[in-house]
Amino acid sequence: MAVGKSVPMLDSVARVTGTVPYPSNLKLPDMLVGKIFRSRVPHAHVMKLDVSAAERLPGVVAIVTAADFAGDDKPNLHFGSPIQDQPIVAGDRIRYIGEPLALIAAESAAVADQAMDLIELEYEELSAVFDAEQAMLPGAPILHEASPDNIVRHSKLRRGDIDAGFAAADEIVEEVFSSPMAQQASLETHVATARWKEGKLTVWTGSQSPYTVRRVLGAIFDLDLENVRVIVPPLGGGFGGKGNVRIQPMAAALAWKVGNRPVKLMMTRAEEFVTVTKHAAKIMIKSGVKFDGTFTAREVSIYWNGGAYASSSAHLVPAGMLRAIGPYRIPAVHVDSYGIYTNLPIAAAYRGAMSSQGVFAHESHMDTIAHLLGIDPLELRTKNLLRTDDLFATGERLHDIHFVECLEAAAYGLGWHEPLQSDNGTIKKRGRGLAVMMKNTIANSYSECRIELDAEGRVTLFVSTVEMGQGGHTALAQIAAEALGVPIEVLAVTGPDTAETPPDAQTASSRSTHMMGNAVLDGAASLRQQLAEAAAPILEWSPDDLSVADGYVFVTTQPQARIPYTEVLGRNNIDALTATGKYSTNEGKLDPDTGQGISTPDWHQGAGACEVEVDTQTGKVTVLRYHSASFAGRVVNPTLAGLQNDGNVIFGMGASLLEEVAIDGGQITNPNLSDYMLPSFLDTPVELKNVSLEEEGSSFQGIGEMTLPPVAPAIANAIYDAVGARIRDLPLTAEKVLRGIQGRTDHER
Amino acid sequence: MKIEGSFTLEAPIRTVWDYLLNIEEMSQCIPGVSALETIDTKSYRGELQIKVGPIKAAFGGTVTLLELEPPHRLVAEIVADDRRNASQVKATFTSILKSLADGTEVTYTIDANVRGRLAQFGQAVAQSTAKKMAAAFGSCMQEKIDAGETA
Amino acid sequence: MSFELLQPDSLPGALKALAQHGDEAKVLAGGTAIVLMLQQKLIAPTVLVSVGRIPDLAYIRSEPDGIHVGPLTTLRDMERSLVIQTHFPLLAQASGEVGNIRVRNQATLGGNLAEADYASDPPTALLALGTQVTATSLRGERTIPLEDFLIGFYTTDLEPDELITDVFIPASAPGSRTTYLKYRSRSSEDRPCACVAAIAAFEAETCTDLRVAVGAASEVPQRLPAVENLARGQALTDELIGEIAAGYADNIDTLEDIRGSAWYRTQMIRIHVVRALEELRNGRR
């Protein structure tokens, strides 16, 4: 059985010998270098953009500006999925610092850099707004005339009688939490290479959404989709930042203007910070609760800072609404989730997308309530956690629910009820905290695969699932190998290549193992059926009487009457059998006014518990031990699952303790990995353990993010447990903790 | 980024005010300023060179007087670009003068945005550079006032 | 990056190049600072004088009155030097705290001092140790105490035509105790928010000499002799330690950056001076 085994990643040897063909490695004959001339002001009317001197520089092949898009026969300047408000390059209006204004294709990077200095820009600066709440106020600068209130999207959920709920409460607790802008910081930056040939566009790119890129490029250049080909080699990390459409339109536009030579566009580390960010969020959460710990009502308002263009915010804001409620039985729930335009780079998914901000809020809030009521935080949660068949705030009935098991696995792993090791003096204090999360996945989505079995017994899986380090291709190969009854060694996985591999929504939101895994099962079943049909004349039995397993087609009642797959193909003179597998879900249609309906095919569930040590003189927090748990349904590959769970915790520690994009007047001041810190080996807890919970008869569940969102609240709760300081603003820096310990506000000096 | 500071000059408030408004004269006291020219009564064009260790910046830009409340308050906006470093400084400079028994206290607030490449070079460096320039400005101004050059 | 790269293979050759090109030239040693600034286009020298081929500038030489360290000695070699570990453990410690292994394999002591980065470890340790820097040019040689050498942010007393040719660290009193504390407010890979280097000599319980340098919290590392002198002839009681720590915290004009506000840095100075002095009192070397 291939499923459930820790087989190494299919291309392990390439991974340790440095030969993985990342998109950043791509070299094509005659390839040009693309560079971007960007805005240095956050909001302005462009008066004049003169690139003529730059165009004359020897070695410059083409420069693209908004002027290239003027005219009916020209490509569309604006793009976006689903809202087309983002220009490929800014035209008469600049909306953030770092916004592309001109694209240069040159023979070398050095020439392109020189050309950059020759571009003349005149503009008239406008007042700008960087804070989401301020942007909603009357009189705030307006970014898009079509949205005079600067709201990209407002999602609402209304369930139960909220006023009656609060009236029935013994205590009402209201808190405000905030999370800063952050950056996904894949080690491989965004990269796209584009080439036009005979009216057809090919793009090689590091993207989590090849089919979205194809669709959007088709719309920009008014091409039939078969004339757009998107190829995605393995990525050097994605983490949500490479979802949707990012730099591909710029690469394609450059290659379009150049005409007959490919152009490669790769972001520098600093450019990465203006390409995509994580939404800064402010969350107000208010709960009504009885003295016995029963909830009566919850009201949540969330302000997502979406940056200058809608981009992913349009579909993430509703998802973020559901992820900020918490997996608890609450009869009356009232949520408003606002995505807001500001003069900052666009915001999008960041591993644990739109969950980590909300989970930080509701799980810190749970501890505040637990301490107020004098109830153990684990007990308050288990008392209220949703179970299978409960109704969620959307009104949908829940299935396969394991919040309690996840939380208890993490808590007991840590030793929640055992006494803490003594504080060892008065300077360093220890504390423990825990947290749980629930997350809907992308609903109403589709995955398709093709499986080919050749006469030599080799199996090729054609999928548009992006391999970005999660081991997605390996897991799918394991699923296919088991379903077809062949050893993993005969499996190869290819894709994504929109010309070769069938459509898939995207590789995001931990959906692939579940969605594409089920498509693979469907395809394998179809392939087995074809094998049975092809073997039937040879075995002289009806296909219905045959079984297909372990490399053989055999008579169900007489297993010794069997022939191997290769022989089935060989004796029929078949070169290869091909089957298509499909899987789709069509939930997700919530009522826009009430948020009622079925939001997701299944729920992502995870938890974490940790022990920290706080230096009470410096405020510095050390996470000594961390235990995480996620619900996996059925684990495909324990090693890869463990890497996801642990990787999430480490990634989450970055967002909890270190990561914050610093902004001054719209200018990012720390766009480098020295001032923007990622967690290192020494920041990792010495004791880091994880568990993936399985259930008999369950299907494969995604686990790409589940153990991440609980990290920040688990640590914040542990800090409170240790020193009594409640920090409601991420990251949990030493300085904030020290101020908390000393009872100071941020403004006291 | 906000930079605040103050210095005291041994001169009556009116003298200090007049001196401050004599832009071409006054600008000679700002370290690194050169080629200042008057555009109109409210705006000026000039160049400013700054050197921090090996890093040199040469800004060219304009100063516009936005608010004048003689002899107490002056607000000016500065926008200057450094092409070589692909950087820009946009700053609002507010200066408040207060009469003391034996002189005038000048309090200043600079609300500055550094944009482009130099922005990541560091808040600490920018603050300290601005403060040093202000201190040098203060002592230069005192010298000039003492020398009666503003008469 | 268009510049001329000169790679002289002798000291006079290098000095001649510097004398000729003056401020337009920059010296390239390990490269960790200069190549970074070149890459980020923060500097644009017309000439780069690489000193890597000059022989005999990488050494750690022990003499009765102290040790001489060649400017091309890498921080990694200082960290691992038995001589330094034995005689100046705080310097080995501070050298070993810089950046990561790769940076320490490349960065040199001369380059580190010439860069004068406020958030670097060795200058603070070297200041506490009373280090003297020798600078050489075609005009001659001069020796500069480190406190006069470090002037401000990324700024030293070095003239454009001068090269650091020796770093001398005088021997400490026998039986001196030393410590180096680096406080990082963020990741383990961060540069210091504040650091403290301290060295003390004792006769029985009485402190006969104390030197404390505080770095990364202000433009240049600071020693406050007037505060240090409070310890002379005294036992390091908790009260005295608190007084000295307060002296440093109150008298250093702290800076604000992404690693901490000015207020926070003042607190960190106080706490880490206390911790350093407690270590010295309690006998750690």
Place this chain on the structure above:
Amino acid sequence: MSDRTLTLQVNGRPYTLEVPSGQTLLETLRESLELVGVRDSCGIGMCGTCTVLVDGRAISSCLTLTAQVENKHITTIEGLSQDGQLHPVQQAYIDHGAFQCAYCTPGFILSTVALLGENANPDDAAIREYLAGNLCRCGSYVNILNAVRACRTIDD
């Protein structure tokens, strides 16, 4: 800008190249020699994806001008495996699943080789300390630790 002709010793082979004076070792290795196991990521020596060994010592090739390493012995990940046989450190990384996206992996493996060259039996603290200068954004540190432990001559 002056180009210079210089000879590099890379993975045991000499290469004579025309190199612009400002070119970094990272650019030369990736662009001219197509050794793509050396990777660009942070550009400031923080992340370690561009790690190479120069005379056995790990350095950041993004902070090194190619001219600085003329005639020195440079090892990249491509030079580790001999005759198609993986280096024991590479094999250990596979055996312990010590990577995800693997963009950082060549840097980690070369740093591990340098570490073991200095200390054949590093304890956990020494491993963590030595490798802390290489960043893995996927967060595979626990498995990397296990892989390096397995490379010690005395495994406990």
